[in-house]
Amino acid sequence: MGMDDVINKLDILSEDSQYDLACACSSKNPKEHRRRGLDGRWLYPVPLTRGGYGIMLKTLLTNTCSSDCRYCPLRQDGNTARRCTLSPDEIARAFLEYDRRLHLLGLFLSSGIIGNADRTMERLTDTAAILREKYRYRGYIHLKIIPGASPAAIRRSMQLATAVSLNIETPGAEHFAKLSQFKNYDRDIIAPLKLMAAETARGAEFARVKCTTQFIVGASDENDREIVKYMDGIYNRLKFERVYFSAYQGGLGHPDIPGESRFTLSPHDRLTREHRLYQVDFLLRKYNFAAGEIVYAENGNLDLGHDPKEHWAIAHPAFFPVKINRGDREALLRVPGLGPVSVNRIISQRRQRRIGSLSDLGLRGKLAAKARPFLDFT
Template structure:
C-alpha cells in the first residue's frame, strides 16, 4: 500500500523511538517520567499527536548499516519508507502552526552513503531556514562516517548536532557493527565537531552531544563513565546521553524474578553519574563501582560515594564551601547555593532555615552538622 506524506511521517516518527537521545530533560515539560510499576516513559514526539517538545523523526528508516542493536539495520524487518527534504520541511511547518513545538530533531537511517544521508538532512534544514524563514531549534544527527564538509554544513544550519559514540572504545564497538569503524567513523568526526564548535560564532553557539547504547555490548559502566568524563573534559560537549539497549522481544525486558528491568535502572544510574560530573564536580575516577565494574543498581552513585568515604563527613554546614556541600546526600546545587546565601545573613541552626525538609533533610542529617 502506498503511503502519503503524513502516513510516512507517522511511521518514521514512531521508528525514531529507537534513538532515545535527549530523552532526559531538566524541566517538568521534557523530563522522562516513571510509571507506577517503575518503568520509564520517554517523551518522544510522534506525528500521530500527543505531547512533544520537538517533532522527532527519521527521513528514512532504510539503512545500509548492520548495527546489531537497531531493528532498522539493513537485514532487519521493518516497513521501509522515506520522506523527501521538501515533504519533511512542509509537514513540520504544518505541525508548527497547529501545536506548540520548540523545534525539530532530524535523524535517518544511512541511505546509501553517510554523505548522501547528510545531504538529505541538511537540505531539509536549509529549506526550513531559507524557504520558510524558520529561526527555531533544529537538531541534526551527524551520520557516522560523514565527511568534514558535510559536518560543516550541518553546523552552519543547526542549533544542535549529535553523533552517537555508541560504545566506550573500539573493543566494544566492534561487537556492534562491522560496517562502521570506531576511529574513522566515530572518534575522528567527534573531535572535528568539537574543534569546529569551539571556533564557531559565539553569537550562534551550536550545542554538541553524543550517546551510548548501554548494554548492547559487554561494556562495564566504569568504561562508559570514563569515556563520558573525557568527552566533557577534552571535547567540551554539552551533554552525553545513555540509551538502554532494547532487545527485539518485549519479554526480554523482564528479569527472571519479575522485577523491573535492570537495563533501565542501569541507564538511570548512568544519568545520575553523569549529573554528578556535570553539576557536582565529581571526577569520573571518584565514582564507586562494584566488582564487575558496574554501578550499584540499588543505590544512587552519590549515596554510594558517601557510604564509602566516611572520613569526609560530617560536613559543617556553617563553614563548608560549595564543593563540600555538594558531597552531602540530600543537598543539590540549588540547596548548596541557598545555604551559602543564608549563611551571609545568619548562622544556620536547623534544616528549616534553608527550607530542606522531609526525606532529603533526613538523608542530609546523617552526613552534615550545624556548626
C-alpha cells in the first residue's frame, strides 16, 4: 500500500478514535484539551515532567470490531461506513512521518477488537515493537489494553509502553451487562485491571508504567455516587494514575440503550455531568476530600448547578467562614473558588503581612466572588 493510501486510512482511524476520549477534555485549561491537526487527525495533550504540555497522535489500528458495546458506533452491527485497517508496520511508518513534521511527544494506540483480545493485542504490541526495536523510537507510547487480554499479552504491552489503559466503562457488572453481551465484566475488565495494578505497583517489574482507566458516563443506568465509589477504589486500592470520564452523547449507539431512557439530559448537561465528575476527581486527588464526603442529590447524581466543592460548602455551614489569616491549608482548600495555587499564595503572603481582601492576592472575578462569602478576613 502506498503512503498516500496509508495516510488516508490513518485519517479515518484517527477520526474514529474520538469515541475513546481518555483525556481531561473537561479541564478549563485549553492546553489540556484534545485538538485537531490541520489534516483532521486528533492530537492529545501529554503533561511534561518539566511542566507544560506537548501533543501526541491518537489513532486506531482498525475501526472494525467484533464487540457489541451498545454505546459505540464502531460496534459489530454499527453503521460506520468506512471500515478500514492498517498493519503494524504501516501505523509505525505513518506515525514516524507525522512525528518528523510535527515533533510529537508520542502515540496513543487503540483498536477495535479483531476476532479476539489477544489477536488484537498482538497487533498493538507489534506496532510498539517496530517503533522501539526497528526504528529505535524512545518517545511516549500509550497502548490500550483490550478487554479479555491474557496476562502474557498485558505484560508484553508493559514491556513496550510508557502507559497503558483499559476502560472500566461502568461501576459494576449489573450496569455493564446492559451494554455488552460479548464481554464479561469480572473476567474481561476487572481481572485485567487488577493485574495491571499488580504489575505496576511500587517495586514491581513494570512500576515505571502508568495505568489509567475510563468510565463511559450515561450509557448505562448508573448514578454518580456509584461511579465515585468505584473511582475511590481505583485510586486507593489499584493505585492507578488517573481516572477519565467520557459522556455518552445520544444517537451514537444502539437506539435501545439504558441511558437514553433514564437520563433525559441535553447534550450540554451530559457534558456538565462529565465535568462534575472531573471536579470530584480533583477533590479526591488534590483537595484531600474523601469519597464519602461528596454531596449528591436524592437520585445519587451530582448537582449540575453547583460544583461539588461549593455543594459541600453549602451543606456544611458550620465549617465556615474560614479565617484567611489563620486557617490551615486543609481548611482553606475547602473554600469554594480557592485551589492549591491560591491557597499556597495565601499561606506565603500572610507570613509577610495580614491579608485584608482577595484583591491583595490578585484574585478577582467569579472565583473571588465565589470564595468571599466563605472567608473571614479578621
